[in-house]
Amino acid sequence: MLYGSLLAVLVFLLKWLQWKFLIVDNSIEIYIGLIAVFFTILGIWVATQLVKPKIETITETVIVKKEIYVPGPAAFSINQKELEKLNLSSREYEILQLLAKGYSNADLAGNLFLSLSTIKTHVSNLYFKMDVKSRTQAIEKAKRLNIIQ
Amino acid sequence: MLYGSLLAVLVFLLKWLQWKFLIVDNSIEIYIGLIAVFFTILGIWVATQLVKPKIETITETVIVKKEIYVPGPAAFSINQKELEKLNLSSREYEILQLLAKGYSNADLAGNLFLSLSTIKTHVSNLYFKMDVKSRTQAIEKAKRLNIIQ
């Protein structure tokens, strides 16, 4: 139970770190470095928690509980706000995500089982809502605002 | 000394993992997951190593100081090896970076004081070297291989 909830918190923390550092610099190395540091500390903490009972039985001393502050889920609501600002429809957002993967309009049409006309309409409306003039600008802005991965 | 050399090994392992997974599938989540698991285990190991002496001397001493060294977030830059593999000229690399910022060919021409023809030539050669067929693919691949920010 405890470890389960801990894991949930970690997932949130991971996500938060992800947003945070993508905004700043996209430097994946820093991100990975922090992950490494964090999980090392976590490992140490887990180990000490596991070892403690042993010491308890030997010395029968007092157990000290440590409180760790973890940021709540409010931390990664920033990108969501930006996303809501744009007021994209679900189809438009779906297409935006695929644009960032390098899909052409034809690719999108084939992948989503839509006509090229439909794709163009969606893409065009997407550009209007995002206030950009090309797919590369849309991708750049979307990544900068951190509304896509 | 021991921990120092261990860290060196870890750096190499990190690098190796990076190459390995970027080549295979680019799945950064798997990569991060492995990093997380590895460093958690490392942390546990470190902690157990540090705790051991405590149990030995527990009959005599009460307070034991633990010193833990954690690897700092090494801010190593872009994936130099992947970049060298592509064998891009400096102009091509320069243009690649600007492509990722959403520049059109005309923007590039104006910005670099070159003719549209020249830009097209560079861009086309860039695509050939990167084995892609469009600017969005080039951007996606460049970011995936971590050769641009």
Next chain:
DNA sequence: CAACCGCTCATACTTTAGTACCAAAATAGG
């Protein structure tokens, strides 16, 4: 129910991107 919105698709058009092939300076390296 009527108005609205999102999704779909179409046609016609303009603009931009991308390819192919060529060639001449400029630059670096042996």
Next chain:
DNA sequence: CCTATTTTGGTACTAAAGTATGAGCGGTTG
């Protein structure tokens, strides 16, 4: 100095992207 590479630029073409406008369909909401 000569050679290879890079950088620059051109023409001509095809392909793709993007714009504008209209329209039908289905669900939601006032």
